[in-house]
Amino acid sequence: MLDSLKWISVLLSMLYVHHTMGNQITDSDDQPPMFDNTSLLLYLRPNGSDVDYAIYTCMQGYEMTQPADTVFATFAPSTRKWNFSATPQCQGISCPLPASPANGYVTFGDGVDGTGGGAVAGTAGDAGNQMYPVGTVGVYACNEGYQLDGGPTTTTTTCAIDGSWSSAPPYCQAIEHM
Secondary structure (H helix, E strand, O other): OHHHHHHHHHHHHHHHHHHHOOEEEEOOOOOOOOOOOEEEEEEEOOOOOOOEEEEEEEOOOEEEOOOOOOEEEEEEOOOOEEEEOOOOOEEEOEEEOOOOOOOEEEEEOOOOOOOOOEEEOOOOOOOOOOEEEOOOEEEEEEOOOEEEOOOOOEEEEEEOOOOOEOOOOOOEEEOOOO
16 A cells, blocks of 8 residues: 555656656657666556656666655657656765774775775874765774774775765774783
């Protein structure tokens, strides 16, 4: 029942959009045009209708640059134009620089994300505006004289599809000398 209500809502939204759209694209083959990093969520040509409907969304790892998660479009064969609620534009999802552990650091590079082998200092100071694409792997390690709580020498975090890091910075504890 909930799925049916969702689709009814989508179709009503599309009908509303059909009457309020301003962006137009002329198309010679009547098929919905494709845009970079988008996918066609729904393409519908109701029986007996002279209007086609399409819903666009972004591919995995991308998000719409406009506030909505989807873009609605209609095609009128009489004008041979696709009318859009907005031009579908998708940008890659990214994560901000992750926090570094106290007494440790996080590194990127050497083929992980193509930025070279840079280390970020461990005081979580200025994170800057550096952004990392989905799938980027950061490696946490501790400064000399410290070790990760639990024993491994390094641990990783990955930029997730929602723009967050997969794990929080680990705890670096002082190594006790006997």
